[in-house]
Amino acid sequence: MAEHRVPHLVVFTGAGISAESGIQTFRASDGLWADHAIEDVATPDAWRRDPERVLRFYDMRRDQVRRANPNAAHEALAALEKQGFRVSIITQNIDDLHERAGSRHVLHLHGEIVKARSSVDPRMHYPLPCGGIALGDLCDKGSQLRPDVVWFGESVPHFGAACEIAGQADLLLVVGTSLAVMPAASLLEHAPLDAPCVLVDPEANALVPPGVTAISQPAGKGVPALVRHWQSEGRLWLPEAVLEE
Structure with missing residues:
Protein backbone atom coordinates (compact mmCIF):
# COMPACT_ATOMS: atom_id res chain seq x y z
CA MET A 1 0.00 0.00 0.00
CA ALA A 2 1.23 3.50 -0.76
CA GLU A 3 1.71 5.44 2.44
CA HIS A 4 -0.44 8.37 1.35
CA ARG A 5 -3.45 6.05 0.78
CA VAL A 6 -3.52 4.27 4.13
CA PRO A 7 -5.08 5.71 7.28
CA HIS A 8 -2.67 7.55 9.53
CA LEU A 9 -2.28 6.34 13.12
CA VAL A 10 -0.71 9.01 15.32
CA VAL A 11 0.54 7.71 18.66
CA PHE A 12 1.28 9.99 21.60
CA THR A 13 3.30 8.21 24.30
CA GLY A 14 4.23 9.26 27.81
CA ALA A 15 6.21 7.98 30.76
CA GLY A 16 3.87 5.06 31.44
CA ILE A 17 4.98 3.10 28.39
CA SER A 18 8.66 3.43 29.36
CA ALA A 19 7.94 2.64 33.01
CA GLU A 20 6.88 -0.84 31.92
CA SER A 21 10.45 -1.29 30.65
CA GLY A 22 11.83 -0.28 34.05
CA ILE A 23 12.57 3.40 33.38
CA GLN A 24 11.61 5.54 36.36
CA THR A 25 9.32 8.52 35.90
CA PHE A 26 10.08 11.79 37.68
CA ARG A 27 6.91 11.26 39.75
CA ALA A 28 8.22 7.93 41.07
CA SER A 29 8.86 7.67 44.79
CA ASP A 30 11.89 5.43 44.31
CA GLY A 31 14.77 5.13 41.85
CA ALA A 68 16.17 -1.19 29.47
CA ASN A 69 14.56 -3.04 26.58
CA PRO A 70 11.49 -2.26 24.48
CA ASN A 71 8.35 -3.87 25.84
CA ALA A 72 5.33 -5.41 24.12
CA ALA A 73 3.73 -2.02 23.44
CA HIS A 74 6.83 -0.64 21.68
CA GLU A 75 7.16 -3.84 19.67
CA ALA A 76 3.49 -3.93 18.66
CA LEU A 77 3.61 -0.38 17.26
CA ALA A 78 6.77 -1.19 15.30
CA ALA A 79 5.20 -4.38 13.95
CA LEU A 80 2.14 -2.44 12.78
CA GLU A 81 4.36 -0.09 10.80
CA LYS A 82 6.29 -2.98 9.30
CA GLN A 83 3.02 -4.50 8.11
CA GLY A 84 2.39 -1.38 6.00
CA PHE A 85 0.34 0.84 8.27
CA ARG A 86 1.22 4.51 8.43
CA VAL A 87 2.34 5.11 12.02
CA SER A 88 3.75 8.34 13.45
CA ILE A 89 4.88 8.44 17.08
CA ILE A 90 5.09 11.60 19.14
CA THR A 91 6.69 10.89 22.49
CA GLN A 92 7.32 12.81 25.68
CA ASN A 93 9.98 10.25 26.55
CA ILE A 94 13.69 10.89 26.11
CA ASP A 95 14.64 7.22 25.74
CA ASP A 96 15.17 5.42 22.42
CA LEU A 97 12.93 2.40 23.08
CA HIS A 98 10.58 3.14 20.18
CA GLU A 99 13.53 3.28 17.77
CA ARG A 100 15.09 0.12 19.18
CA ALA A 101 11.79 -1.69 18.70
CA GLY A 102 11.89 -0.73 15.03
CA SER A 103 9.66 2.36 14.71
CA ARG A 104 11.01 4.75 12.08
CA HIS A 105 8.86 7.85 12.47
CA VAL A 106 9.42 9.09 16.02
CA LEU A 107 9.34 12.72 17.16
CA HIS A 108 10.83 13.37 20.61
CA LEU A 109 9.14 16.39 22.17
CA HIS A 110 11.52 16.54 25.13
CA GLY A 111 14.77 15.52 23.45
CA GLU A 112 16.86 12.35 23.36
CA ILE A 113 19.08 11.28 26.22
CA VAL A 114 21.30 9.22 23.91
CA LYS A 115 22.45 12.48 22.32
CA VAL A 150 14.24 19.83 27.35
CA TRP A 151 14.46 20.96 30.96
CA PHE A 152 11.64 22.37 33.05
CA GLY A 153 11.32 26.03 32.17
CA GLU A 154 12.56 25.58 28.58
CA SER A 155 10.45 25.78 25.45
CA VAL A 156 9.50 22.65 23.51
CA PRO A 157 11.12 23.22 20.10
CA HIS A 158 9.31 20.46 18.21
CA PHE A 159 5.83 21.25 19.48
CA GLY A 160 4.79 22.91 16.22
CA ALA A 161 5.84 19.85 14.22
CA ALA A 162 3.95 17.63 16.67
CA CYS A 163 0.79 19.68 16.18
CA GLU A 164 1.09 19.28 12.41
CA ILE A 165 1.42 15.51 12.77
CA ALA A 166 -1.56 15.34 15.15
CA GLY A 167 -3.58 17.32 12.62
CA GLN A 168 -3.06 14.54 10.05
CA ALA A 169 -4.38 11.74 12.28
CA ASP A 170 -7.14 9.39 11.23
CA LEU A 171 -6.96 7.88 14.70
CA LEU A 172 -5.07 9.22 17.71
CA LEU A 173 -3.76 6.68 20.22
CA VAL A 174 -2.54 8.08 23.55
CA VAL A 175 -0.49 5.72 25.71
CA GLY A 176 0.81 5.96 29.25
CA THR A 177 0.36 9.65 30.03
CA SER A 178 -1.71 11.60 32.52
CA LEU A 179 -2.40 14.25 29.86
CA ALA A 180 -1.31 16.77 32.49
CA VAL A 181 2.05 17.96 31.09
CA MET A 182 1.67 21.07 28.99
CA PRO A 183 1.99 21.98 26.23
CA ALA A 184 2.12 18.37 25.08
CA ALA A 185 -1.30 17.56 26.55
CA SER A 186 -2.90 20.10 24.22
CA LEU A 187 -1.98 17.94 21.21
CA LEU A 188 -5.43 16.39 21.40
CA GLU A 189 -6.89 19.76 20.45
CA HIS A 190 -4.99 19.66 17.15
CA ALA A 191 -6.37 16.30 15.98
CA PRO A 192 -9.17 16.43 13.38
CA LEU A 193 -12.64 16.59 14.95
CA ASP A 194 -13.67 13.34 13.24
CA ALA A 195 -10.56 11.39 14.31
CA PRO A 196 -11.31 8.92 17.13
CA CYS A 197 -9.03 9.23 20.14
CA VAL A 198 -8.17 6.36 22.50
CA LEU A 199 -6.30 6.52 25.82
CA VAL A 200 -4.55 3.34 27.00
CA ASP A 201 -3.44 3.66 30.62
CA PRO A 202 -4.13 1.76 33.86
CA GLU A 203 -5.87 4.92 35.16
CA ALA A 204 -7.57 5.78 31.86
CA ASN A 205 -11.09 5.90 33.30
CA ALA A 206 -10.03 8.59 35.77
CA LEU A 207 -7.85 10.51 33.31
CA VAL A 208 -9.85 10.45 30.11
CA PRO A 209 -11.19 13.80 28.86
CA PRO A 210 -14.59 14.09 27.16
CA GLY A 211 -14.80 12.48 23.74
CA VAL A 212 -11.84 10.14 24.32
CA THR A 213 -12.28 6.37 24.60
CA ALA A 214 -10.68 4.86 27.70
CA ILE A 215 -8.91 1.48 27.79
CA SER A 216 -7.86 0.96 31.40
CA GLN A 217 -4.98 -1.41 30.81
CA PRO A 218 -1.19 -1.22 30.97
CA ALA A 219 0.45 -0.29 27.70
CA GLY A 220 1.99 -3.75 27.35
CA LYS A 221 -1.48 -5.32 27.28
CA GLY A 222 -3.78 -2.71 25.77
CA VAL A 223 -1.63 -1.62 22.84
CA PRO A 224 -0.82 -5.14 21.53
CA ALA A 225 -4.52 -6.04 21.78
CA LEU A 226 -5.51 -3.07 19.62
CA VAL A 227 -2.71 -3.75 17.16
CA ARG A 228 -3.74 -7.39 16.75
CA HIS A 229 -7.26 -6.31 15.74
CA TRP A 230 -5.92 -3.73 13.29
CA GLN A 231 -3.53 -6.24 11.77
CA SER A 232 -6.23 -8.89 11.36
CA GLU A 233 -8.64 -6.45 9.69
CA GLY A 234 -6.10 -4.38 7.79
CA ARG A 235 -7.66 -1.14 9.01
CA LEU A 236 -7.88 1.19 11.99
CA TRP A 237 -11.03 0.76 14.08
CA LEU A 238 -12.19 0.44 17.69
CA PRO A 239 -13.18 -3.20 18.25
CA GLU A 240 -15.80 -3.72 20.98
CA ALA A 241 -13.96 -6.82 22.20
CA VAL A 242 -11.04 -4.68 23.28
CA LEU A 243 -13.08 -1.78 24.62
CA GLU A 244 -15.10 -4.08 26.88
CA GLU A 245 -12.12 -5.89 28.45
Whole structure:
Protein backbone atom coordinates (compact mmCIF):
# COMPACT_ATOMS: atom_id res chain seq x y z
CA MET A 1 0.00 0.00 0.00
CA ALA A 2 1.23 3.50 -0.76
CA GLU A 3 1.71 5.44 2.44
CA HIS A 4 -0.44 8.37 1.35
CA ARG A 5 -3.45 6.05 0.78
CA VAL A 6 -3.52 4.27 4.13
CA PRO A 7 -5.08 5.71 7.28
CA HIS A 8 -2.67 7.55 9.53
CA LEU A 9 -2.28 6.34 13.12
CA VAL A 10 -0.71 9.01 15.32
CA VAL A 11 0.54 7.71 18.66
CA PHE A 12 1.28 9.99 21.60
CA THR A 13 3.30 8.21 24.30
CA GLY A 14 4.23 9.26 27.81
CA ALA A 15 6.21 7.98 30.76
CA GLY A 16 3.87 5.06 31.44
CA ILE A 17 4.98 3.10 28.39
CA SER A 18 8.66 3.43 29.36
CA ALA A 19 7.94 2.64 33.01
CA GLU A 20 6.88 -0.84 31.92
CA SER A 21 10.45 -1.29 30.65
CA GLY A 22 11.83 -0.28 34.05
CA ILE A 23 12.57 3.40 33.38
CA GLN A 24 11.61 5.54 36.36
CA THR A 25 9.32 8.52 35.90
CA PHE A 26 10.08 11.79 37.68
CA ARG A 27 6.91 11.26 39.75
CA ALA A 28 8.22 7.93 41.07
CA SER A 29 8.86 7.67 44.79
CA ASP A 30 11.89 5.43 44.31
CA GLY A 31 14.77 5.13 41.85
CA LEU A 32 16.87 7.97 40.47
CA TRP A 33 14.41 10.79 41.09
CA ALA A 34 13.95 9.94 44.78
CA ASP A 35 17.29 11.51 45.73
CA HIS A 36 17.24 14.42 43.29
CA ALA A 37 15.00 17.47 43.36
CA ILE A 38 13.89 18.57 39.90
CA GLU A 39 15.17 22.09 40.51
CA ASP A 40 18.65 20.70 41.25
CA VAL A 41 19.11 18.60 38.11
CA ALA A 42 16.52 19.41 35.44
CA THR A 43 16.35 23.17 35.00
CA PRO A 44 18.49 25.80 33.27
CA ASP A 45 19.29 27.31 36.69
CA ALA A 46 20.60 23.94 37.89
CA TRP A 47 22.87 23.77 34.83
CA ARG A 48 24.26 27.23 35.56
CA ARG A 49 24.77 26.47 39.27
CA ASP A 50 26.29 23.02 39.08
CA PRO A 51 26.76 21.59 35.57
CA GLU A 52 28.82 18.67 36.87
CA ARG A 53 25.97 17.51 39.09
CA VAL A 54 23.52 17.76 36.19
CA LEU A 55 25.83 15.77 33.92
CA ARG A 56 26.26 13.04 36.56
CA PHE A 57 22.51 12.74 36.97
CA TYR A 58 21.87 12.41 33.24
CA ASP A 59 24.70 9.93 32.90
CA MET A 60 22.81 7.77 35.43
CA ARG A 61 19.56 8.20 33.52
CA ARG A 62 21.33 7.31 30.28
CA ASP A 63 22.75 4.14 31.84
CA GLN A 64 19.24 3.20 32.98
CA VAL A 65 17.89 3.68 29.45
CA ARG A 66 20.67 1.57 27.94
CA ARG A 67 19.88 -1.29 30.32
CA ALA A 68 16.17 -1.19 29.47
CA ASN A 69 14.56 -3.04 26.58
CA PRO A 70 11.49 -2.26 24.48
CA ASN A 71 8.35 -3.87 25.84
CA ALA A 72 5.33 -5.41 24.12
CA ALA A 73 3.73 -2.02 23.44
CA HIS A 74 6.83 -0.64 21.68
CA GLU A 75 7.16 -3.84 19.67
CA ALA A 76 3.49 -3.93 18.66
CA LEU A 77 3.61 -0.38 17.26
CA ALA A 78 6.77 -1.19 15.30
CA ALA A 79 5.20 -4.38 13.95
CA LEU A 80 2.14 -2.44 12.78
CA GLU A 81 4.36 -0.09 10.80
CA LYS A 82 6.29 -2.98 9.30
CA GLN A 83 3.02 -4.50 8.11
CA GLY A 84 2.39 -1.38 6.00
CA PHE A 85 0.34 0.84 8.27
CA ARG A 86 1.22 4.51 8.43
CA VAL A 87 2.34 5.11 12.02
CA SER A 88 3.75 8.34 13.45
CA ILE A 89 4.88 8.44 17.08
CA ILE A 90 5.09 11.60 19.14
CA THR A 91 6.69 10.89 22.49
CA GLN A 92 7.32 12.81 25.68
CA ASN A 93 9.98 10.25 26.55
CA ILE A 94 13.69 10.89 26.11
CA ASP A 95 14.64 7.22 25.74
CA ASP A 96 15.17 5.42 22.42
CA LEU A 97 12.93 2.40 23.08
CA HIS A 98 10.58 3.14 20.18
CA GLU A 99 13.53 3.28 17.77
CA ARG A 100 15.09 0.12 19.18
CA ALA A 101 11.79 -1.69 18.70
CA GLY A 102 11.89 -0.73 15.03
CA SER A 103 9.66 2.36 14.71
CA ARG A 104 11.01 4.75 12.08
CA HIS A 105 8.86 7.85 12.47
CA VAL A 106 9.42 9.09 16.02
CA LEU A 107 9.34 12.72 17.16
CA HIS A 108 10.83 13.37 20.61
CA LEU A 109 9.14 16.39 22.17
CA HIS A 110 11.52 16.54 25.13
CA GLY A 111 14.77 15.52 23.45
CA GLU A 112 16.86 12.35 23.36
CA ILE A 113 19.08 11.28 26.22
CA VAL A 114 21.30 9.22 23.91
CA LYS A 115 22.45 12.48 22.32
CA ALA A 116 24.38 15.54 23.49
CA ARG A 117 23.93 19.02 22.14
CA SER A 118 25.75 22.31 22.13
CA SER A 119 25.09 24.75 24.96
CA VAL A 120 25.08 27.66 22.51
CA ASP A 121 23.52 26.18 19.37
CA PRO A 122 20.57 23.80 19.91
CA ARG A 123 20.83 22.67 16.27
CA MET A 124 24.15 20.93 16.95
CA HIS A 125 23.56 17.36 18.13
CA TYR A 126 26.05 14.59 18.86
CA PRO A 127 25.12 10.89 19.26
CA LEU A 128 26.29 9.10 22.38
CA PRO A 129 26.58 5.44 21.39
CA CYS A 130 28.41 4.78 24.66
CA GLY A 131 29.63 6.68 27.70
CA GLY A 132 28.35 10.06 28.79
CA ILE A 133 29.20 13.76 28.88
CA ALA A 134 31.99 15.23 31.00
CA LEU A 135 32.96 18.79 31.80
CA GLY A 136 35.33 19.86 29.04
CA ASP A 137 33.50 17.96 26.29
CA LEU A 138 32.91 20.68 23.73
CA CYS A 139 30.83 21.20 20.61
CA ASP A 140 32.36 22.32 17.34
CA LYS A 141 31.83 25.93 18.39
CA GLY A 142 33.87 25.42 21.56
CA SER A 143 30.93 25.36 23.97
CA GLN A 144 30.31 22.78 26.70
CA LEU A 145 28.10 19.89 25.63
CA ARG A 146 24.87 19.34 27.59
CA PRO A 147 22.23 16.62 27.55
CA ASP A 148 19.90 16.84 24.57
CA VAL A 149 16.82 17.13 26.77
CA VAL A 150 14.24 19.83 27.35
CA TRP A 151 14.46 20.96 30.96
CA PHE A 152 11.64 22.37 33.05
CA GLY A 153 11.32 26.03 32.17
CA GLU A 154 12.56 25.58 28.58
CA SER A 155 10.45 25.78 25.45
CA VAL A 156 9.50 22.65 23.51
CA PRO A 157 11.12 23.22 20.10
CA HIS A 158 9.31 20.46 18.21
CA PHE A 159 5.83 21.25 19.48
CA GLY A 160 4.79 22.91 16.22
CA ALA A 161 5.84 19.85 14.22
CA ALA A 162 3.95 17.63 16.67
CA CYS A 163 0.79 19.68 16.18
CA GLU A 164 1.09 19.28 12.41
CA ILE A 165 1.42 15.51 12.77
CA ALA A 166 -1.56 15.34 15.15
CA GLY A 167 -3.58 17.32 12.62
CA GLN A 168 -3.06 14.54 10.05
CA ALA A 169 -4.38 11.74 12.28
CA ASP A 170 -7.14 9.39 11.23
CA LEU A 171 -6.96 7.88 14.70
CA LEU A 172 -5.07 9.22 17.71
CA LEU A 173 -3.76 6.68 20.22
CA VAL A 174 -2.54 8.08 23.55
CA VAL A 175 -0.49 5.72 25.71
CA GLY A 176 0.81 5.96 29.25
CA THR A 177 0.36 9.65 30.03
CA SER A 178 -1.71 11.60 32.52
CA LEU A 179 -2.40 14.25 29.86
CA ALA A 180 -1.31 16.77 32.49
CA VAL A 181 2.05 17.96 31.09
CA MET A 182 1.67 21.07 28.99
CA PRO A 183 1.99 21.98 26.23
CA ALA A 184 2.12 18.37 25.08
CA ALA A 185 -1.30 17.56 26.55
CA SER A 186 -2.90 20.10 24.22
CA LEU A 187 -1.98 17.94 21.21
CA LEU A 188 -5.43 16.39 21.40
CA GLU A 189 -6.89 19.76 20.45
CA HIS A 190 -4.99 19.66 17.15
CA ALA A 191 -6.37 16.30 15.98
CA PRO A 192 -9.17 16.43 13.38
CA LEU A 193 -12.64 16.59 14.95
CA ASP A 194 -13.67 13.34 13.24
CA ALA A 195 -10.56 11.39 14.31
CA PRO A 196 -11.31 8.92 17.13
CA CYS A 197 -9.03 9.23 20.14
CA VAL A 198 -8.17 6.36 22.50
CA LEU A 199 -6.30 6.52 25.82
CA VAL A 200 -4.55 3.34 27.00
CA ASP A 201 -3.44 3.66 30.62
CA PRO A 202 -4.13 1.76 33.86
CA GLU A 203 -5.87 4.92 35.16
CA ALA A 204 -7.57 5.78 31.86
CA ASN A 205 -11.09 5.90 33.30
CA ALA A 206 -10.03 8.59 35.77
CA LEU A 207 -7.85 10.51 33.31
CA VAL A 208 -9.85 10.45 30.11
CA PRO A 209 -11.19 13.80 28.86
CA PRO A 210 -14.59 14.09 27.16
CA GLY A 211 -14.80 12.48 23.74
CA VAL A 212 -11.84 10.14 24.32
CA THR A 213 -12.28 6.37 24.60
CA ALA A 214 -10.68 4.86 27.70
CA ILE A 215 -8.91 1.48 27.79
CA SER A 216 -7.86 0.96 31.40
CA GLN A 217 -4.98 -1.41 30.81
CA PRO A 218 -1.19 -1.22 30.97
CA ALA A 219 0.45 -0.29 27.70
CA GLY A 220 1.99 -3.75 27.35
CA LYS A 221 -1.48 -5.32 27.28
CA GLY A 222 -3.78 -2.71 25.77
CA VAL A 223 -1.63 -1.62 22.84
CA PRO A 224 -0.82 -5.14 21.53
CA ALA A 225 -4.52 -6.04 21.78
CA LEU A 226 -5.51 -3.07 19.62
CA VAL A 227 -2.71 -3.75 17.16
CA ARG A 228 -3.74 -7.39 16.75
CA HIS A 229 -7.26 -6.31 15.74
CA TRP A 230 -5.92 -3.73 13.29
CA GLN A 231 -3.53 -6.24 11.77
CA SER A 232 -6.23 -8.89 11.36
CA GLU A 233 -8.64 -6.45 9.69
CA GLY A 234 -6.10 -4.38 7.79
CA ARG A 235 -7.66 -1.14 9.01
CA LEU A 236 -7.88 1.19 11.99
CA TRP A 237 -11.03 0.76 14.08
CA LEU A 238 -12.19 0.44 17.69
CA PRO A 239 -13.18 -3.20 18.25
CA GLU A 240 -15.80 -3.72 20.98
CA ALA A 241 -13.96 -6.82 22.20
CA VAL A 242 -11.04 -4.68 23.28
CA LEU A 243 -13.08 -1.78 24.62
CA GLU A 244 -15.10 -4.08 26.88
CA GLU A 245 -12.12 -5.89 28.45
